[in-house]
Amino acid sequence: MxxxxxxxxxxxxxxxxxxxxxxxxxxxxxxxxxxxxxxxxxxxxxxxxxxxxxxxxxxxxxxxxxxxxxxxxxxxxxxxxxxxxxxxxxxxxxxxxxxxxxxxxxxxxxxxxxxxxxxxxxxxxxxxxxxxxxxxxxxxxxxxxxxxxxxxxxxxxxxxxxxxxxxxxxxxxxxxxxxxxxxxxxxTGVLTGKGLSYGGSLARTEATGYGLCYFMEEALNAKGKSFKGATVTVSGSGNVAIYATQKIHEMGGKVVAMSDSNGYIYDSKGIWLETIQRIKEVERERISKYIEYHPGSIYKEGCTGIWDVECDIALPCATQNELDEQAAKTLIANGCFAIGEGANMPTTPEAVDLFIKKKVLFGPAKAANAGGVATSALEMSQNSMRYSWSFEEVDAKLKDIMVTIYKNVSAAAKEYGEEDNLVVGANIAGFIKVATAMYAQGIVY
Missing domain, CATH: 3.40.50.10860 (Leucine Dehydrogenase, chain A, domain 1)
Incomplete structure (x- = not known):
């Protein structure tokens, strides 16, 4: 630098x-x-x-x-x-x-x-x-x-x-x-994520998790891979994790582990999403309660232990810096071939460098989890029009946005000699648009 x-x-x-x-x-x-x-x-x-x-x-x-x-x-x-x-x-x-x-x-x-x-x-x-x-x-x-x-x-x-x-x-x-x-x-539409009865958008709740999967599926397809038949670990158990899990199941993958700040659960048969939603959204309990509903599952204290679970794809969806270099080494050793960031900056710099060095497909947060804010902007548009789109319409627009993000990020990486480095591609593609606008508007004191 x-x-x-x-x-x-x-x-x-x-x-x-x-x-x-x-x-x-x-x-x-x-x-x-x-x-x-x-x-x-x-x-x-x-x-x-x-x-x-x-x-x-x-x-x-x-x-x-x-x-x-x-x-x-x-x-x-x-x-x-x-x-x-x-x-x-x-x-x-x-x-x-x-x-x-x-x-x-x-x-x-x-x-x-x-x-x-x-x-x-x-x-x-x-x-x-x-x-x-x-x-x-x-x-x-x-x-x-x-x-x-x-x-x-x-x-x-x-x-x-x-x-x-x-x-x-x-x-x-x-x-x-x-x-x-x-x-x-x-x-006015001054806040997004509102309830449907007062200006909210259909598909907003699901958007970040769905968008993460749309982005990663496009990136995986470019490498000849897919969520279909894959074993997936998803950290966290909030909206992003829940709806990423739902979409993965729809795409033919199997999520076997989820977590909260206390620990993580493992279910070799695949996580029962309805149980997670009941525990987190209705009962507002800790994820450890999952094993009461599914006796064959396992709960372990310590949320970082989730990265010890063998998986093909890992989606960190909890919080910043939750996946460190040692966790990255474990994931790679266990055969993990793709990482998609559902949370904001959940992977430490050392872990990111290792994934890129080992040619593990890595979807950075600013690209991979942009679906939430994209759908918030769609909510703003609906508020301005005093109109609402159907779930299917919003979901289709979201998917189109996420696919376009992948294409732009991939193209920017290739243009600047960093093919397959989606971190560099996302930073460059995002920055150039903003910098161009700042330069056009002059030095605003």
Whole structure:
């Protein structure tokens, strides 16, 4: 990284202790070094330095009252990273690990992911260190209302459109949207992932998991392979993991392991998805309860152990940096021939390098899991039209977007001499669109 070394140095200097953000930026800058060589005019215009600096970072206090009448205080975040190709678009994450560095890493990745969809949406991300686990519906509602009291000042249907992420599902989006509408007296498409009765889109819940499978199936087909007849491991048990599992089964594959933050389950006959949905979406219990319904299955403590399970394809769909170099070595030794990232940056740099070196097909998150935000943008379009498409229509559009993403990413990798390296292809293809727009709009102070 010769030309962009100074850019990385500035990132490290200005953003101390933000390791996830450093990791995300370093990977992208290394990939787009050939682009910097090809476009000296972008260097002169400071495109690369501006690209890694958020346009706006908002941090705010969120005070709320718990069921005991005690006042609790959390911190809220919204990073509006880049609006060169459209309004800021990105989810809200409620989790104790959330800090400004996590949100910046997610927002930075979102710029490229959104660009790859081909739709006019910029990159942003937000959230809070609030933990919804163990909270009552009333506590979650009061927190969401307090959070939106401040967030509403910074978002809008043509400015910034948040969505859900870890810890923010349909319940939370409903509470957030209700408060926004109350504050603004304005029924708009300012949040996506809404309920179907108030502007949500069919297939949005399934979109990230389905999209992951559409992308990976296209990549697998290019190598003469398929999900059909494959044994698959899927980490996580949220929306992405659940609907990826559903689509894999439809495609003829067999998911044998899933996990949550406590541990993982293994079922050699194939995971019964209806049981997972009941446990996670209705009972809101830990995944260990699966073995009560299916006595022949196995549960083991420690979620990282899931990568010891023999499989043909692995889909990390839980959280960042969950699949490290040692796990990568185990997967390769066990015959795994493809990895598809369903979560945001779930694979460490060392593991990614190993997969690419060993010629394991690797689908990076910013391309492979773009289906969620793509369908959120389709929800925005339906809101603007005051119209709804059928499930089949949205699903067809989603599949077309994911297939196109693979083709564009693969073509970019080939053009820049990195054939089969979809990480480089995704970074370059996503960046070029944004950089072209930034350059055309001039140096905006």
């Amino acid at each position: 010769k030309l962009l070394a100074n850019v990385m140095e500035q990132v490290l200097k200005r953003n101390p202790n933000e390791t996830e953000f450093h990791q995300a930026v370093k990977e992208v800058l290394e990939s787009i070094e050939p682009v910097a060589e090809k476009h000296p005019e972008w260097m002169q215009a400071g495109i690369f330095s501006r690209f890694v600096e958020p346009e706006r970072q908002i941090i705010f206090r969120t005070a709320w009252v718990d069921d005991n009448g005690d006042v609790q205080v959390n911190r809220g975040f919204r990073v509006q990273f880049n609006s060169a190709i459209g309004p800021y678009k990105g989810g809200l994450r409620f989790h104790p690990s959330v800090n400004v560095g996590i949100i910046k890493f997610l927002g930075f990745e979102q710029i490229l992911k959104n660009s790859l969809t081909g739709l006019p949406i910029g990159g942003g991300k937000g959230g809070s260190d609030f933990d919804p686990k163990g909270k009552s519906d009333g506590e979650i509602m009061r927190f969401c209302q307090s959070f939106m009291l401040e967030l509403s000042k910074h978002i809008g249907e043509n400015t910034d459109i948040p969505a859900g992420d870890i810890g923010v599902g349909g319940r939370e989006v409903g509470y957030l949207y209700g408060m926004y509408k109350k504050l603004r007296n304005d029924f």
